[in-house]
Amino acid sequence: MTAPLPRITNxxxxxxxxxxxxxxxxxxxxxxxxxxxxxxxxxxxxxxxxSITGIKDTRFPHYQFLAWGPxxxxxxFRHWFANQYGRGLPYKVVTTTVSILLAPFIALERILLGLSNQWSWAMPAYLHGKKLIQNKQVDLVYSTAGAWSAQLAALWLKKSTGVFWMTEIHDPLVIRNSPDDLGFVTPRNRDARFRKWLETxxxxxxxxAWWFTEGAVHYAKLRNPNLNEPGNAKGVMVIPGAEPPGAPEEINLVTQQVEQKQEQKRVEERAKEMQPHHYGIHLVISHFGSLAKNRSISTILNRLPMLFKNHPEARNAIQVHVYGAKxxxxxxxxxxxxxxxxxxxxxxxxEKDPVTGKSGRERIAERMQASDVLLLLHGDDEWCAEYIPSKMYEYFWMGRPIWAITHRNPQMNALLAERNAYISAADDAASIDAALERIWLGWQQKNLMQLAWRPxxxxxxxxxxxxxxxxxQTAKAQ
Known part of the structure; x- marks a missing residue:
């Protein structure tokens, strides 16, 4: 930790x-x-x-609400049922039945509103939140991440009660289509129009308010000039970072007493404890996280034939492992x-292993650390200029070589370059070919480019x- 945490006095x-x-x-x-x-x-x-999709926390009041929209x-419901009963046959039967029953109502919701699925969670969050605020039980509302329904509920609470509101924007709300598109044009899509309005x-x-990348802050300020006012704390960047493997248990211990020297010692000891990597009979390139047409393993698969032409022996040695998504x-x-x-x-x-008790997160970390190379796909859309995959910060803790295929994001490239990662451009086949060959030759020599330990x-x-x-608070007091 770079410095002691400030104590909240108000x-x-x-x-x-x-x-x-x-x-x-x-x-x-x-x-x-x-x-x-x-x-x-x-x-x-x-x-x-x-929502009801996660595990209920016991350290503090944690209320889970069903969304009101179908x-x-x-x-x-799908995630709740999986948490309770697993994803076996009962899951398939029950969730399929629920989907069939809800189908006409979902179709009607989309026709009438055209908003993304999770919008309706804002309604119970707002009503229950307003009650707490009116009962003088809340000093501050903090809306965050994922579904923008949390931001919508917080906006309603701010307007109706005047409560102090801070928010972090996980992904950009306004999706631009080209470098020339600054996000000023009103989108045709109803959900996109609503997100643009919500950003404003x-x-x-x-x-x-804070965003996770320099690019996101830059474009938000272009669209919202009030963010540029002197002393304005609305338009700032906060790098989210990630916790090391086993974070929940370790951090609970650390919270008893965190000092700068102790934290530095913990990081150094973790680096020393990492075992030398075992090179097996296959070069294992692993990808973790979601995939889509704009973030696709095909980006490297379509370049492998060129590698195999120059190095035929690589055909039976390379494996690409895909975790977390079809x-x-x-x-x-x-x-x-x-x-x-x-x-x-x-x-x-x-997911969680019922036999060992290891969480999905812990098991994923084990797979990451066993990989020869961690593949980080950024995508090839314009919004990549405002987005850094959170997986990158997890990768930094693993001590394994990273191969990142990035698109129009100098901040991301700089963070990767500082840590000695392999970097290719998504729109540059030659850079992908070059990285593939470097990785192949490095693996053959059991000398892959090691990641610099800078989590x-x-x-x-x-x-x-x-x-x-x-x-x-200090500025207000003055």
């Missing part, structure tokens, strides 16, 4: 709105849940509102076209948020 009672709170392995959950121990240590007394209800409202009414359609086409069914290995979601923890994000609050 506005201690936080109402945290997070739809995905305590969902195992979800970035939208980890963004907030990993900060909680640091906030507790600083004297925050949280109350959390979330589409959100279907989504939430956040920038106007929030007391404190392959996208472009990847499926590439597998079929090139005959790579034996080369791409799908593992699906890695970014969540402690710095929590500290930054607390410092912003402290500085605002």
């Amino acid at each position: 506005r201690k009672r936080w109402l945290i709105l997070s739809h995905a709170f305590n969902m195992d392995g979800r970035a939208a959950s980890q963004t907030i849940t990993d900060k909680i121990p640091y906030f507790l240590q600083a004297g925050v007394k949280p109350t959390v509102f979330s 589409a959100a209800f279907r989504f939430d 409202q956040i920038c106007k009414h929030a007391d404190l 392959v996208d359609s472009l990847t499926a086409d590439a597998i079929s076209q090139h005959g790579f069914a034996d080369l791409v290995i799908e593992h699906g979601r890695i 970014i923890g969540v402690d710095q994000a929590a500290q930054r948020i607390l410092q912003l609050l402290e500085s605002m």
Whole structure:
């Protein structure tokens, strides 16, 4: 930790709105849940509102609400049932039945509103939150991550009660289509129009707002000039970071007494404890997280034939392991076209192991550390200029070589370059070919380019948020 955490002396009672709170392995959950121990240590007394999709927290009041709309209800119910009973035959039968029953209502919801599924969770969050605020039980509302319904509920609470509101924007609300598109044009899509309106409202009414990348802050300020006013704390960047493997248990111990020297010692010891990597008979390139047409394994699969032409022996040695998602359609086409069914290995979601008790997050960390190379796909859309995958910060803790295929994001490239990662451009086939060959030759020589040990923890994000609050309080007192 770079410095001791500020102690909260005012506005201690936080109402945290997070739809995905305590969902195992979800970035939208980890963004907030990993900060909680640091906030507790600083004297925050949280109350959390979330959906029913995660595990109920026992450290503080945690209320889980069903969304009121049919589409959100279907989504939430699926995750709740899986948490309670697993994903076996009962899950398939029950969730299919619920989906069939809700189908006409979901269709009607989409026709009438055209908003993304989770919008309706804002309604119970708002009503229950307003009651707490009116009963003088809340000093501050903190909306965060994932579904924008949390931001919508917070906006309603701000307008109706005047409560202090701080918010973090996980992903950009306005999706631009090209470098020339600054996001000023009103979108045709109703959900996109609503998100554009919501961004404007956040920038106007929030007391404190931050984004996760320099690019996101830059474009938000272009669209919302009030963010550029001197002393304005609305338009700031906070790097989210990530916690190391086993974070929940370790951080709970650390929260008893965190000092700078102790934290530095913990990081150094973790680096020393990492075992030398074992090179097996296969070069294992692993990808973790969601896939889509704009973030596809096909990006490298379509370049492998060139590598195999120059290095035929690589065909039977390289494996690409896919965790956390089904392959996208472009990847499926590439597998079929090139005959790579034996080369791409799908593992699906890695969840809690009932035998060992290990969480999905812990099991994923083990798979990451056993990989030869961690693949980080950024995507190829314009919004990549405003987005950094949260997986990158997890990768930094693993001590394994990273191969990142990025698009138009100097901040992301700089963070990767500082840590000695392999970097390719998504729109540059030659750079992908070059990286593939370097990785192949490095693996053959058992000398892959090692990642520089410079992880970014969540402690710095929590500290930054607390410092912003402290500085605002000081300025107000003056």
